[in-house]
Amino acid sequence: MFKKDEKTTDFNEAETIIGESVQVKGHFENNGNVIINGSLDGEIKTKGAILVGEKAKITANVEAEEMIVKGNVNGNLKIYGYLAIGESAKIFGDIECLQISIEKGAEINGQVSINNKKENMLPRDTEENNIIE
Amino acid sequence: MNIFLYDEITDKYKKKIKKTEEELNKLSLQGKIIYLKNVKNLKEVLLEEINNGAKTIISVGNNLTINNIVNILANISQNIPVSLIPIGPNNSVAESMGIFNEKEACFILSSRRIENIMLAQANNKFFIENSYIKNEGSRIYINNSFKILTEKSGNIFFYNIPPKKYLKKKLVNPKDNLINIYIKTKLKNETHLSGKAIEIKNEKDKLILDNSLQEKLPAIIKISEKSIPFIVGKERSFE
Numbered sequence: 001m002f003k004k005d006e007k008t009t010d011f012n013e014a015e016t017i018i019g020e021s022v023q024v025k026g027h028f029e030n031n032g033n034v035i036i037n038g039s040l041d042g043e044i045k046t047k048g049a050i051l052v053g054e055k056a057k058i059t060a061n062v063e064a065e066e067m068i069v070k071g072n073v074n075g076n077l078k079i080y081g082y083l084a085i086g087e088s089a090k091i092f093g094d095i096e097c098l099q100i101s102i103e104k105g106a107e108i109n110g111q112v113s114i115n116n117k118k119e120n121m122l123p124r125d126t127e128e129n130n131i132i133e
Numbered sequence: 134m135n136i137f138l139y140d141e142i143t144d145k146y147k148k149k150i151k152k153t154e155e156e157l158n159k160l161s162l163q164g165k166i167i168y169l170k171n172v173k174n175l176k177e178v179l180l181e182e183i184n185n186g187a188k189t190i191i192s193v194g195n196n197l198t199i200n201n202i203v204n205i206l207a208n209i210s211q212n213i214p215v216s217l218i219p220i221g222p223n224n225s226v227a228e229s230m231g232i233f234n235e236k237e238a239c240f241i242l243s244s245r246r247i248e249n250i251m252l253a254q255a256n257n258k259f260f261i262e263n264s265y266i267k268n269e270g271s272r273i274y275i276n277n278s279f280k281i282l283t284e285k286s287g288n289i290f291f292y293n294i295p296p297k298k299y300l301k302k303k304l305v306n307p308k309d310n311l312i313n314i315y316i317k318t319k320l321k322n323e324t325h326l327s328g329k330a331i332e333i334k335n336e337k338d339k340l341i342l343d344n345s346l347q348e349k350l351p352a353i354i355k356i357s358e359k360s361i362p363f364i365v366g367k368e369r370s371f372e
Binding site: 015016017018019020021022023024025026027028029037038042 | 283
């Protein structure tokens with residue numbers, strides 16, 4: 001999906017995997033790499049990378065070091081490094097990142113801003129909007 | 134002195150027990166045998182043996198045997214090494230300690246490689262390896278910040294000691310004080326994540342601890358502050 005010279009995270013050793021049949025709701029915070037093939041509703045933050053699979057549905061603001069999007073994301077993305085958007089991706093939200101690649105066929109509905117320095121990107125305020133029934 | 138606690142299940146495996154006893158004799162690992170079917174109060178028996186200078190407690194049986202013993206040892210102050218001799222089916226706890234059969238167990242007991250294993254707990258009951266519940270109707274709340282749900286039939290496992298295949302992939306660290314959650318369904322893709330405190334709700338089902346004991350729901354699972362020194366196989370790495 002991406003050019004060979006575009007080095008992305010190796011997800012073979014992802015610490016967290018959300019499978020196809022699984023729904024996650026709430027404030028999801030993590031230190032490692034995350035693969036999402038199911039659905040996530042709320043907010044997700046990680047110090048690692050996120051891979052959103054083709055069948056995944058995310059309704060959440062996202063903050064991560066790196067991200068690959070192949071599925072649906074409804075929320076704002078703040079990526080402190082490289083963001084790769086695949087041909088099957090549908091993103092409804094604003095994007096802020098350091099580097100980006102977008103494949104033909106991808107849908108983006110929102111503003112895209114590319115920073116040239118990581119230092120210019122301030123973390124979002126932690127919102128205590130946790131769910132849980 | 135070695136204290137061998139023989140579960141009632143050993144009655145069905147007399148030949149295996151005889152061979153095991155011969156192997157123990159060869160290794161000069163004799164000790165006192167206590168038949169659990171004759172014991173009314175295991176806690177009293179264990180305390181008496183420990184006070185009389187027991188050096189090692191050896192669980193001869195299956196997951197239920199070791200789980201019962203551990204739930205007593207976790208509530209007493211003395212910290213005495215525990216070993217396992219697996220007899221019959223349902224011995225995943227022994228396997229998680231790197232002990233796969235009774236013959237191997239004798240050599241492992243002889244080599245006395247001790248690892249301090251933190252116990253996990255579900256409400257007030259302790260478990261060693263894992264607990265699980267059916268997916269249907271289960272709501273899992275993790276670290277009081279998010280919940281997970283799944284519609285497909287299968288099981289949700291909560292591991293204190295994750296299976297070796299996950300350790301090989303370095304996906305989990307058994308000493309990180311986290312419970313590792315694995316959701317298994319008929320779909321090929323897997324789910325795994327971890328948490329410090331996990332609340333489980335299910336009105337129709339019960340939680341199964343170490344494939345042997347039941348615990349009512351709702352339950353909170355976490356790594357406890359109790360640890361037991363287990364004698365483990367040389368192949369078993371907890372790093």
